[in-house]
Amino acid sequence: MRSKTATPNLQPCKLGLKWADLDLAGHRLSVRRALKVTDHGLDFGPPKNRKSRRSVPLSMTVMAVLRAHRTRQNEERLRLGDLWQDHDLVFSNRVGKPMDHGNLYYREYKPLLQRAGLGDEGFTFHSLRHTFATELFNQRKRPKIIQALLGHSSIVQTMDTYSHLLDDVDDDEVGGLDEAFG
Secondary structure, eight states: OOOGGGSTTOOGGGGGOBGGGEETTTTEEEEOOEEEEETTEEEEEOOSSGGGSEEEEOOHHHHHHHHHHHHHHHHHHHHHGGGOOOOOBSSBOTTSSBOOHHHIIIIIIHHHHHHTTOTTTTOOHHHHHHHHHHHHHHTTOOHHHHHHHHTOSOHHHHHHHHGGGGTTSOSOTTHHHHHHHO
Protein backbone atom coordinates (compact mmCIF):
# COMPACT_ATOMS: atom_id res chain seq x y z
CA MET A 1 0.00 0.00 0.00
CA ARG A 2 1.29 3.47 -0.88
CA SER A 3 1.77 5.92 1.93
CA LYS A 4 -0.20 9.16 1.86
CA THR A 5 3.01 11.11 1.43
CA ALA A 6 4.06 9.17 -1.66
CA THR A 7 1.76 11.21 -3.91
CA PRO A 8 4.06 13.82 -5.43
CA ASN A 9 2.99 17.43 -4.97
CA LEU A 10 -0.71 16.66 -4.67
CA GLN A 11 -2.42 18.68 -2.02
CA PRO A 12 -5.64 16.99 -0.86
CA CYS A 13 -7.01 20.36 0.22
CA LYS A 14 -7.97 21.13 -3.40
CA LEU A 15 -10.58 18.36 -3.30
CA GLY A 16 -12.79 20.20 -0.80
CA LEU A 17 -14.66 22.24 -3.43
CA LYS A 18 -18.43 21.95 -3.12
CA TRP A 19 -21.10 22.92 -5.63
CA ALA A 20 -22.30 25.52 -3.13
CA ASP A 21 -18.89 27.20 -3.57
CA LEU A 22 -19.56 27.81 -7.26
CA ASP A 23 -21.49 30.76 -8.61
CA LEU A 24 -22.19 29.47 -12.11
CA ALA A 25 -24.06 32.63 -13.08
CA GLY A 26 -21.32 34.91 -11.77
CA HIS A 27 -18.46 32.74 -13.12
CA ARG A 28 -16.68 32.50 -9.77
CA LEU A 29 -15.68 29.94 -7.21
CA SER A 30 -15.03 30.54 -3.54
CA VAL A 31 -12.32 28.67 -1.70
CA ARG A 32 -13.89 28.15 1.73
CA ARG A 33 -12.64 24.80 2.96
CA ALA A 34 -10.03 22.16 2.38
CA LEU A 35 -10.24 18.39 2.38
CA LYS A 36 -7.54 17.18 4.72
CA VAL A 37 -6.05 13.84 5.65
CA THR A 38 -6.45 13.27 9.39
CA ASP A 39 -5.71 10.38 11.73
CA HIS A 40 -9.37 9.38 11.30
CA GLY A 41 -9.47 9.61 7.50
CA LEU A 42 -10.58 12.46 5.27
CA ASP A 43 -12.22 15.52 6.81
CA PHE A 44 -13.04 19.12 5.94
CA GLY A 45 -11.35 22.07 7.59
CA PRO A 46 -10.34 25.63 6.86
CA PRO A 47 -7.72 26.36 4.18
CA LYS A 48 -4.15 26.60 5.46
CA ASN A 49 -4.02 30.40 5.67
CA ARG A 50 -6.27 33.45 5.50
CA LYS A 51 -5.22 34.34 1.92
CA SER A 52 -6.18 30.83 0.80
CA ARG A 53 -9.82 31.78 1.42
CA ARG A 54 -10.60 33.65 -1.76
CA SER A 55 -12.94 34.14 -4.69
CA VAL A 56 -11.57 33.13 -8.08
CA PRO A 57 -13.03 34.14 -11.47
CA LEU A 58 -13.64 31.31 -13.93
CA SER A 59 -13.28 31.36 -17.71
CA MET A 60 -16.13 30.51 -20.05
CA THR A 61 -14.39 27.24 -20.97
CA VAL A 62 -14.11 26.21 -17.31
CA MET A 63 -17.77 27.10 -16.77
CA ALA A 64 -18.83 24.89 -19.70
CA VAL A 65 -16.72 22.00 -18.42
CA LEU A 66 -18.15 22.36 -14.90
CA ARG A 67 -21.72 22.41 -16.21
CA ALA A 68 -21.10 19.24 -18.24
CA HIS A 69 -19.43 17.62 -15.22
CA ARG A 70 -22.41 18.49 -13.02
CA THR A 71 -24.79 16.93 -15.55
CA ARG A 72 -22.75 13.70 -15.59
CA GLN A 73 -22.54 13.69 -11.80
CA ASN A 74 -26.31 14.17 -11.47
CA GLU A 75 -26.89 11.29 -13.88
CA GLU A 76 -24.61 9.12 -11.74
CA ARG A 77 -26.43 10.24 -8.59
CA LEU A 78 -29.78 9.20 -10.10
CA ARG A 79 -28.39 5.90 -11.37
CA LEU A 80 -26.99 4.96 -7.95
CA GLY A 81 -30.02 6.09 -5.94
CA ASP A 82 -29.58 5.28 -2.25
CA LEU A 83 -25.97 4.20 -2.78
CA TRP A 84 -24.98 7.82 -3.54
CA GLN A 85 -23.66 9.60 -0.44
CA ASP A 86 -24.23 13.25 -1.16
CA HIS A 87 -21.56 15.57 0.21
CA ASP A 88 -22.21 18.23 -2.47
CA LEU A 89 -18.63 17.76 -3.74
CA VAL A 90 -17.62 18.91 -7.19
CA PHE A 91 -14.94 16.22 -7.29
CA SER A 92 -16.22 13.19 -5.43
CA ASN A 93 -15.47 9.52 -5.73
CA ARG A 94 -17.84 7.28 -7.69
CA VAL A 95 -20.42 7.19 -4.87
CA GLY A 96 -20.34 10.87 -3.84
CA LYS A 97 -17.91 10.66 -0.94
CA PRO A 98 -14.70 12.71 -0.62
CA MET A 99 -12.05 11.56 -3.07
CA ASP A 100 -8.80 10.18 -1.72
CA HIS A 101 -5.98 12.24 -3.24
CA GLY A 102 -3.79 9.19 -3.83
CA ASN A 103 -6.55 7.42 -5.75
CA LEU A 104 -7.14 10.51 -7.87
CA TYR A 105 -3.47 10.84 -8.66
CA TYR A 106 -2.72 7.21 -9.49
CA ARG A 107 -6.07 6.08 -10.95
CA GLU A 108 -7.08 9.18 -12.90
CA TYR A 109 -4.32 11.75 -13.37
CA LYS A 110 -1.38 9.48 -14.21
CA PRO A 111 -3.36 7.43 -16.80
CA LEU A 112 -4.60 10.69 -18.34
CA LEU A 113 -1.01 11.87 -18.72
CA GLN A 114 -0.09 8.51 -20.29
CA ARG A 115 -2.92 8.77 -22.85
CA ALA A 116 -1.76 12.30 -23.71
CA GLY A 117 1.80 11.05 -24.25
CA LEU A 118 3.05 13.02 -21.24
CA GLY A 119 3.49 10.21 -18.74
CA ASP A 120 7.28 10.53 -18.58
CA GLU A 121 7.45 14.32 -18.51
CA GLY A 122 7.22 14.72 -14.72
CA PHE A 123 3.93 16.62 -14.66
CA THR A 124 2.31 16.77 -11.24
CA PHE A 125 -0.93 18.36 -10.09
CA HIS A 126 1.16 21.30 -8.97
CA SER A 127 2.35 21.64 -12.59
CA LEU A 128 -1.20 22.65 -13.49
CA ARG A 129 -1.11 25.46 -10.96
CA HIS A 130 2.33 26.56 -12.14
CA THR A 131 1.15 26.58 -15.77
CA PHE A 132 -1.83 28.73 -14.78
CA ALA A 133 0.40 31.27 -13.04
CA THR A 134 2.99 31.22 -15.83
CA GLU A 135 0.35 31.98 -18.44
CA LEU A 136 -0.97 34.87 -16.36
CA PHE A 137 2.56 36.33 -16.21
CA ASN A 138 3.00 35.73 -19.95
CA GLN A 139 -0.20 37.73 -20.52
CA ARG A 140 1.36 40.53 -18.44
CA LYS A 141 -1.24 40.33 -15.66
CA ARG A 142 -0.34 42.28 -12.52
CA PRO A 143 1.64 40.24 -9.97
CA LYS A 144 -0.65 41.37 -7.13
CA ILE A 145 -3.66 39.93 -8.99
CA ILE A 146 -1.76 36.68 -9.62
CA GLN A 147 -0.91 36.51 -5.90
CA ALA A 148 -4.60 36.83 -5.02
CA LEU A 149 -5.67 34.20 -7.55
CA LEU A 150 -3.08 31.73 -6.26
CA GLY A 151 -3.90 32.47 -2.62
CA HIS A 152 -0.29 33.24 -1.76
CA SER A 153 0.06 34.85 1.67
CA SER A 154 2.45 37.51 0.35
CA ILE A 155 3.60 39.05 -2.91
CA VAL A 156 7.13 37.97 -1.96
CA GLN A 157 6.10 34.33 -2.31
CA THR A 158 4.62 34.97 -5.75
CA MET A 159 7.60 36.97 -6.99
CA ASP A 160 10.18 34.57 -5.55
CA THR A 161 8.46 31.75 -7.43
CA TYR A 162 7.69 33.46 -10.74
CA SER A 163 9.97 36.51 -11.12
CA HIS A 164 12.19 34.61 -13.57
CA LEU A 165 9.31 34.97 -16.04
CA LEU A 166 9.80 38.72 -16.01
CA ASP A 167 13.48 38.62 -16.99
CA ASP A 168 12.77 39.07 -20.70
CA VAL A 169 9.63 41.19 -20.46
CA ASP A 170 11.31 44.36 -21.67
CA ASP A 171 14.96 44.91 -22.57
CA ASP A 172 14.54 48.69 -22.24
CA GLU A 173 13.31 49.06 -18.64
CA VAL A 174 13.79 52.87 -18.53
CA GLY A 175 13.23 53.81 -22.17
CA GLY A 176 9.82 55.32 -21.55
CA LEU A 177 11.15 57.65 -18.86
CA ASP A 178 12.66 60.02 -21.43
CA GLU A 179 9.24 60.44 -23.01
CA ALA A 180 7.47 60.79 -19.66
CA PHE A 181 9.88 63.30 -18.12
CA GLY A 182 11.75 64.71 -21.12
